[in-house]
Amino acid sequence: MAVYVHVPFCVSHCPYCDFVVVAGREARGPANRIGAFVRALLVELELRADALDARFGLPGAGSGTRPLLESLYLGGGTPSLLPADTIVSIVEIVRNRCGLASDAEVTLEVNPGPDERGDAAAQCAAGVTRLSIGAQSLAVAELRELGRRHAPADVVAAVRAARAAGIGSVSLDLLYDVPGQTPDGWTRTLDAALGLEPDHLSLYALTLDDPDAEGLAGPAGDHLPVRPGARRWRERARAAQDEDRAAAMYEHADRRLAAAGFDWYELSSWARPGHRSRHNLAYWQGRSWEAVGPGAHAFDGSVRRWNAARLDRYLAALVPVAGGPPRLPPGGRAASLTEQEREAETAILALRTREGMPADALDHREMQPALTWSLGAGLLERTAEGRLALTLRGRLLSNEVFVRLA
Numbered sequence: 001m002a003v004y005v006h007v008p009f010c011v012s013h014c015p016y017c018d019f020v021v022v023a024g025r026e027a028r029g030p031a032n033r034i035g036a037f038v039r040a041l042l043v044e045l046e047l048r049a050d051a052l053d054a055r056f057g058l059p060g061a062g063s064g065t066r067p068l069l070e071s072l073y074l075g076g077g078t079p080s081l082l083p084a085d086t087i088v089s090i091v092e093i094v095r096n097r098c099g100l101a102s103d104a105e106v107t108l109e110v111n112p113g114p115d116e117r118g119d120a121a122a123q124c125a126a127g128v129t130r131l132s133i134g135a136q137s138l139a140v141a142e143l144r145e146l147g148r149r150h151a152p153a154d155v156v157a158a159v160r161a162a163r164a165a166g167i168g169s170v171s172l173d174l175l176y177d178v179p180g181q182t183p184d185g186w187t188r189t190l191d192a193a194l195g196l197e198p199d200h201l202s203l204y205a206l207t208l209d210d211p212d213a214e215g216l217a218g219p220a221g222d223h224l225p226v227r228p229g230a231r232r233w234r235e236r237a238r239a240a241q242d243e244d245r246a247a248a249m250y251e252h253a254d255r256r257l258a259a260a261g262f263d264w265y266e267l268s269s270w271a272r273p274g275h276r277s278r279h280n281l282a283y284w285q286g287r288s289w290e291a292v293g294p295g296a297h298a299f300d301g302s303v304r305r306w307n308a309a310r311l312d313r314y315l316a317a318l319v320p321v322a323g324g325p326p327r328l329p330p331g332g333r334a335a336s337l338t339e340q341e342r343e344a345e346t347a348i349l350a351l352r353t354r355e356g357m358p359a360d361a362l363d364h365r366e367m368q369p370a371l372t373w374s375l376g377a378g379l380l381e382r383t384a385e386g387r388l389a390l391t392l393r394g395r396l397l398s399n400e401v402f403v404r405l406a
Helices: 034-056 084-099 120-125 140-145 152-165 183-195 228-239 243-259 278-284 311-318 339-351 359-363 368-376 392-396 398-405
Strands: 002-007 069-076 100-110 130-136 169-176 200-205 263-266 269-271 289-292 297-299 304-307 331-333 380-382 387-390
Touching: 002 084, 002 278, 034 084, 034 289, 034 311, 069 084, 069 278, 084 100, 084 120, 100 278, 120 152, 130 152, 152 169, 169 183, 169 243, 183 243, 200 243, 243 263, 243 392, 263 278, 278 289, 278 339, 289 304, 339 387, 339 398, 359 368, 359 387, 368 380, 368 398, 387 392, 392 398
Parallel strands: 002 069, 002 289, 069 100, 100 130, 130 169, 169 200
Antiparallel strands: 200 269, 263 269, 289 297, 297 304, 304 331, 380 387
16 A cells, blocks of 8 residues: 655765665765666666566556555655655656555655755655655754754754645654753753644654664665764763653653644654554554665565665666666565464554554453553553553553563
């Protein structure tokens, strides 16, 4: 029901970021590789569309055909670095080959810096209906600590440009538990963000993983190795984090956003009515999606697949310099889940959302102990709709529930 497009280019690489990113000369200047990437990306979209047609039939109305897509998401990286005509090409090939519904949500991630956010009016004309703006903070010192290139005023300008262009839905990303961040500073950032009247807010605790130690950065891995400078920054940043302070920040945000008319609908997501992210809901509802670009993950309803993260290998497969036919990029495929694993994953994904999961799961022999314990510990509650959902305390300790279910 969705297609995710990963655009790996950024002007600079923030030290906390684990997404597949190439920066500097490869992203900007006479030697940039954006054009080569776009050529390869369009080839991959064609190859993936061929495979979808062969497996599921042609998209569109009619008996025996697959449904039209509900969402297209351009993430990164900084996909707002792409020229507007390139965005048009991507939207059109997805529409023509994969079948994009006329009312589909088309999201573009945007960095708010004036030289990174692109032309909102041109993006809207290209078919973008939703902008996800990577504000991260509205405090100068925190932005500097995070290695961000923009200033708070740039976030204001990006939101105003989106509104003036007629973009229908505007979302802001914010980080908490940032080194040097105080509860008062977090409150000021929240209030400043709400003053911009966004439609959606995504609030993420700063998470500092180690993809190298987890074995995710090998030749076929979906991550790139952590740079030495970023590793040193993360070691210092971890020492400045505090789980109790982070929990207090989350609780404060939940109350503040509810008072401002935002509904919590997923662990890290709040929205005004009618502005939930349809694309992200597809992930949490366990629906299927296609994905293209270096490091991108796809799910066909039973098996997860990913592209390897290395840009050179991606380009070499799809646009061979020595000629010959293009081939799908290297990557990997997870083993099919057992029935028990699939049921546990479905439960975990459902519990990430406000709606939760059916209460009759308590009758399920494998899940009953974990669910009973979670109810007794006040992490789950029965809703008026006869379902099981996380309490606020349960959201803060959701991993305790998920580990037991898994």
